[in-house]
Amino acid sequence: MDKISVVIPVYNEEKVLPRLFERLVPVMEGLKRPYEVVLVDDGSTDQSLAILKSHAGEKIHVVELTRNYGQHAAVFAGFESSSGEIVITMDADLQNPPEEIPRLVQTMEDGNYEVVGTVRKGRKDSVFRIFPSKVINAVTRRITKVHLNDWGCMLRAYRRAVVEGMLKSQEHSTFIPALATTFAKDITEIEVAHEERFAGESKYSFAKLVSLQFDLVTSFSDFPLKFMLYSGLILAFLGIGFGGVLAVARLSFGAAWAAEGVFTLFAVLFFFVGAQFLAFGVMGEYVGRIYREVKKRPPYTIRRIH
Ligand code: UDP
Numbered sequence: 001m002d003k004i005s006v007v008i009p010v011y012n013e014e015k016v017l018p019r020l021f022e023r024l025v026p027v028m029e030g031l032k033r034p035y036e037v038v039l040v041d042d043g044s045t046d047q048s049l050a051i052l053k054s055h056a057g058e059k060i061h062v063v064e065l066t067r068n069y070g071q072h073a074a075v076f077a078g079f080e081s082s083s084g085e086i087v088i089t090m091d092a093d094l095q096n097p098p099e100e101i102p103r104l105v106q107t108m109e110d111g112n113y114e115v116v117g118t119v120r121k122g123r124k125d126s127v128f129r130i131f132p133s134k135v136i137n138a139v140t141r142r143i144t145k146v147h148l149n150d151w152g153c154m155l156r157a158y159r160r161a162v163v164e165g166m167l168k169s170q171e172h173s174t175f176i177p178a179l180a181t182t183f184a185k186d187i188t189e190i191e192v193a194h195e196e197r198f199a200g201e202s203k204y205s206f207a208k209l210v211s212l213q214f215d216l217v218t219s220f221s222d223f224p225l226k227f228m229l230y231s232g233l234i235l236a237f238l239g240i241g242f243g244g245v246l247a248v249a250r251l252s253f254g255a256a257w258a259a260e261g262v263f264t265l266f267a268v269l270f271f272f273v274g275a276q277f278l279a280f281g282v283m284g285e286y287v288g289r290i291y292r293e294v295k296k297r298p299p300y301t302i303r304r305i306h
């Protein structure tokens with residue numbers, strides 16, 4: 001049977017970790033097949049790393065990053081150190097119950113899916129956490145054109161090929177559930193339970209959510225660039241149209257009507273403003289392309305694997 005890897009990013013979760021191991025290990029043993037758990041310490045400043053290291057062993061691997069890189073970079077580091085045919089990502093805070101893992105694996109194997117996402121049933125978070133998620137979900141659906149209901153829940157399963165694809169795209173700021181859809185065709189979603197955070201608090205402030213949203217839009221779409229291009233085109237055409245209207249009016253009503261050429265000046269101005277935006281837009285396209293190339297820099301560095 002295929003090996004399962006569970007990848008968990010950890011950032012200052014000392015209060016949760018003991019309970020995480022207590023619940024996760026029996027579930028994994030219960031699957032009766034090869035497995036590994038890769039925990040990535042994302043530069044924790046509390047006792048998390050020490051706790052993780054005390055559990056490190058044949059099936060529990062601990063990746064120590066050099067500093068805090070953020071959840072998605074940490075998960076990537078975990079992907080790199082994982083070897084299972086099915087890779088499961090999950091949060092350390094026990095909001096995603098580990099007991100759902102067998103169902104996730106079963107859905108993937110029964111339906112031969114490449115990605116299995118999850119929808120949080122009865123989500124236990126504050127309004128301030130849920131509303132930004134709604135926005136992120138709507139935007140992600142539009143950008144990726146994949147109709148999943150819940151993109152934020154990190155309890156997800158990926159096939160090895162999808163993980164390899166993601167690893168090859170060494171992007172600095174990215175959003176894993178969206179990136180995965182660019183390498184997978186057979187995607188589904190199941191409902192899972194959602195619990196209160198076991199201890200500690202959410203690492204996502206409002207500012208961090210805004211920044212995540214921005215990453216999402218700029219790394220998966222060039223809509224802002226295209227927007228500039230199109231508004232430039234529209235402005236230029238409006239300028240030309242306006243010029244035409246003025247010419248006709250001038251011929252029928254005489255020079256006095258056109259305020260001795262002042263209106264014509266406006267038409268010319270509109271045209272050039274439009275053309276300028278257009279030029280910016282085209283330039284933006286190239287800048288966007290260069291940006292995409294530059295993104296190849298390594299998104300994290302591993303200090304040690306325990
Ligand atoms: N996390 C991380 N690095 C960070 C922030 C978060 O590795 O900079 C981890 C964190 O330890 C947890 C997961 O990412 O395992 C999700 O974080 P959190 O529960 O705070 O987010 P939320 O549930 O509010 O989305």
Ligand code: MG
Nearest residue numbers: 091093095197
């Ligand atoms: Mg959480």
